[in-house]
Amino acid sequence: MKKKVTIKEVAATSGVSIATVSQILNGNAEKFSPKTVEKVMNAKNSLDYQPDYFAQRMVMKKSKTIGVMIPDITNPFFSLLLKGIEKVVYGQKYIVILCDADFSVQKESEYLQELIRRGVDGFIIASSTVSNQTLKEQLTKNQVPYIVLDQKKSEGGSDELSTDDFTGGVLAANHLRELGHEKVALIGPQDAPSNIQTRIEGFKTVYPEFLFVNQPLTREGGKQAAEQIIPSEVSAIFALNDEIALGLMYQLKHLGKVIPDDYSIVGYDNSPMSEYVTPTLTTVSQPIFELGQIAAELLLERIRDPKQAWARKVLPVELIKRNTTAHLK
Structure with a gap:
């Protein structure tokens, strides 16, 4: 079995300290000169170094994961919503953990508890069954940012996104x-x-x-x-x-x-x-896809700046006239 490359070896190959390698690989490259960053990245790639996920979490204090709770995965509305969410979070190197609550209060509560335990950075809540009281008790209490949308309305304490x-x-x-x-x-x-x-x-x-x-x-x-x-x-x-x-x-x-x-x-x-x-x-x-995109953008902004004012956005809708309607005969 191939021996796992350590961060110490990357530091030795690039000629910098372990702390410098850690900072650069954990998203703080702007603190160093382009030449130093280039040396570290070249060493990482040549050695095929894979950072330890749990070690990164300890350094960054972030899991780079978000939970998305929906009521029914078989409904195409939520499939398109998820595509919008995923497009944004993937670009920011976040991973989505999907929770299909199936209109169950028990499943919603258990999902919230388990994902909090796993250290997700935030939640997008598109399920109406879970109460605002539960969200406050489980998420606000644990300082986990979240946004509610579509079937769920905020009662303060979170961002909110809906359509008209x-x-x-x-x-x-x-x-x-x-x-x-x-x-x-x-x-x-x-x-x-x-x-x-x-x-x-x-x-x-x-x-x-x-x-x-x-x-x-x-x-x-x-x-x-x-x-x-x-x-x-x-x-x-x-x-x-x-x-x-x-x-x-x-x-x-x-x-x-x-x-x-x-x-x-x-x-x-x-x-x-x-x-x-x-x-x-x-x-x-x-605008289902856009609803997902904006929800993800708002949540990531909230994760970066938890103290900013609560956002509430309403997106427009439009009538699409096709062939299932006609004048009364």
């Missing part, structure tokens, strides 16, 4: 109203997280009365909703996310209905699948 859900609900409703639809349905969970409740409030400003179909934010929820839609008099449906809309479209077609001739459907998210179904889905677009 109220306007999103208004956009969906106005579109259906302009197409002449009077009797409409809205599909989503009764106990919706705060961002989706805000979405509903926006919809209500245009349609104070509508058929509410209580279903989870899943394709299966959309399929089940079809059984309540067909006996009703509604001509248009606002699905509170694209997953519901896709499941609804599938089941309505299975039951012999034609979209948009029989029903107009508006989704929410503009997930990648929305433009690959037939007919293509009219939906309210959220």
